[in-house]
Amino acid sequence: MFNHHTAFLTRISVAAATSLAVLSGTALAQGVPDCSVYPLASAADPAALGWSGSDLAALDARAEELGSAALMIVQGGEIVYSRGEIERPFLLHSLRKSVMSAMIGVLVDNGAITLDTTLAELEIDDLPGLTETERSATVRDIITARSGVYIASAAETQAMADSRPERGAYAPGEHWYYNNWDFNVAGHIFERVSHRTYNGAFQRMFAEPMCMQDWNAFGSYRFYAPGTAFPAYHLRISARDLALFGQLFLQDGQWNGEQLISADWVADSTATHSQTEWPGAWAGGYGYMWWKPADDASAEAAGLAPDMYTGAGAGGHYLTVIPSRDMVIVHRMDTDQPGTPRLGMTAYGELLAEILALGEPD
Secondary structure: OOOHHHHHHHHHHHHHHHHHHHHHHHHHEOEOOOOOOOOOEEOOOHHHHOOOHHHHHHHHHHHHHHOOOEEEEEEOOEEEEEEEOOOOOEEOHHHHHHHHHHHHHHHHHOOOOOOOOEOOOOOOOOOOOOOOOHHHOEHHHHHOOOOOOOOOOOOOOHHHHHHOOOOOOOOOOOOOOOOHHHHHHHHHHHHHHHOOOHHHHHHHHHHOOOOOOOOOHHHOEEEOOOOOOOOEEEOEEOHHHHHHHHHHHHOOOEEOOEEOOOHHHHHHHOOOOEEOOOOOHHHOEEOOOOEEOOOHHHHHHOOOOOOOEEEEEOOOEEEEEEHHHOEEEEEEOOOOOOOOOOOOHHHHHHHHHHHHHHOOOO
């Protein structure tokens, strides 16, 4: 029987076909790019950008003290500081969520889906069975961590499970909770609507046109857990390739004359849509799977930039974009090895403040 759900999914399929054409052609829009050279050059004179020799030496000492596996600073489209294993594809952990936000954005840009599309319209359910209220959650609710669906999820920590509200405690859109169920379903929605695997689509959308040097789609994997149908979609990306992704956002989604993601999506996804009350002055607000300062005053009091936004992964994986400073900062820890150092949210905020103070323009 042809009902309104069937009609909706038919429209989604037509829009997705357009999106598929976009994904297939992304890397070829202006011919195959020359990827023999890393796209970002090292600054010939970091001092001209406000970085003295003593500043860079201080960064070396700080990174050594923290046990950082890799640290990069890009300013004005040039690398002013680079240290460690910048070519090694580390696991992103939860930083993958900011990447997935961008991938959802491409679908929205191309009309394959809207932020007001509901789980019911997408015919999404889970093993415990979702209620009618839970299935009224929209894509916007999912990517802002406000779905109101509080059930077990893949790759959730014990702290996440302990802080999870009771099922039915809040309606969709009412309450922010850092919810891996939402983030995992975002990955499922992407694959369902685009008819592409998330890693293959990332390669087409971003890795190929941006000449990511160390990307390997086979380094990604799905992590499943009992009680839910939706896995966590894990990715491995190197520090220098992650810097390219941050630079893309700094450039409002444009790369070599191509609009890989719309400037509107960059602005909307990195705006503050929720208050989190989480530690770290850089993480008091939340966008579409990006962290933001809670407000200008708290950011400035901590020595940070109010317009900054950050993708963050457990153990010390961070990507921070600061438009007012024309700057991208990437930090990685070797979380592949047990017993190696980690960098928490508060400590990362302190490192950010030190970096911004060192590179303060005269």
